[in-house]
Amino acid sequence: GQQLNQSPQSMFIQEGEDVSMNCTSSSIFNTWLWYKQEPGEGPVLLIALYKAGELTSNGRLTAQFGITRKDSFLNISASIPSDVGIYFCAGQEQYGGSQGNLIFGKGTKLSVKP
Amino acid sequence: GAGVSQSPRYKVAKRGQDVALRCDPISGHVSLFWYQQALGQGPEFLTYFQNEAQLDKSGLPSDRFFAERPEGSVSTLKIQRTQQEDSAVYLCASSLDKGYGYTFGSGTRLTVV
Numbered sequence: 001g002q003q004l005n006q007s008p009q010s011m012f013i014q015e016g017e018d019v020s021m022n023c024t025s026s027s028i029f030n031t032w033l034w035y036k037q038e039p040g041e042g043p044v045l046l047i048a049l050y051k052a053g054e055l056t057s058n059g060r061l062t063a064q065f066g067i068t069r070k071d072s073f074l075n076i077s078a079s080i081p082s083d084v085g086i087y088f089c090a091g092q093e094q095y096g097g098s099q100g101n102l103i104f105g106k107g108t109k110l111s112v113k114p
Numbered sequence: 115g116a117g118v119s120q121s122p123r124y125k126v127a128k129r130g131q132d133v134a135l136r137c138d139p140i141s142g143h144v145s146l147f148w149y150q151q152a153l154g155q156g157p158e159f160l161t162y163f164q165n166e167a168q169l170d171k172s173g174l175p176s177d178r179f180f181a182e183r184p185e186g187s188v189s190t191l192k193i194q195r196t197q198q199e200d201s202a203v204y205l206c207a208s209s210l211d212k213g214y215g216y217t218f219g220s221g222t223r224l225t226v227v
Binding site: 004006033040041042043044045048088090100101102103104105106107 | 118145147149154155156157158159162170173205207215216217218219220221
């Protein structure tokens with residue numbers, strides 16, 4: 001099925017570091033969402049973006065909806081150990097028969113540096 | 115309920131066996147979605163309900179997959195004659211309406227042996 005291009009696939013963080021990940025698509029989306037998933041759990045919504053160019057923060061998280069509506073990035077500032085998990089971007093389709101469905105990226109796995 | 119509840123949490127099925135996965139959405143949530151998440155991948159859309167009506171089933175991978183939501187609340191995803199490639203986590207999500215944020219359940223991990 002269709003998926004978004006999300007990078008990096010994985011990264012190691014040291015406490016206090018800033019983290020950045022991004023997502024691109026060949027399709028335009030009207031809504032971009034960022035989720036975090038921990039082992040054995042479903043994805044949990046972190047940030048939702050509804051307008052092209054929108055920059056939204058949620059605590060230490062900041063996300064932007066690209067002007068072209070084909071990309072988005074997520075930044076985590078001053079990372080802490082509990083930031084570990086898999087982060088997914090998702091584009092929400094809005095028109096046609098698939099209205100409301102989410103198209104997910106493959107995820108960015110955040111791990112702690114040994 | 116407080117969240118989306120899925121059962122069972124884990125299911126091991128022998129190849130060829132039929133399975134039924136249950137989703138209890140948040141009370142009052144109109145929209146219900148099923149997603150399939152293979153190991154190391156993002157979730158992929160299977161099907162969508164608005165109340166009891168199945169409005170989109172374009173993501174169901176084969177006619178062995180069937181979903182229902184007869185009273186517009188609890189939903190069941192049924193997989194007939196399971197195959198090894200059906201092994202995945204099956205996630206259910208509900209929302210007040212289309213266009214609103216989803217709440218995902220913890221999923222059912224299906225392993226076909």
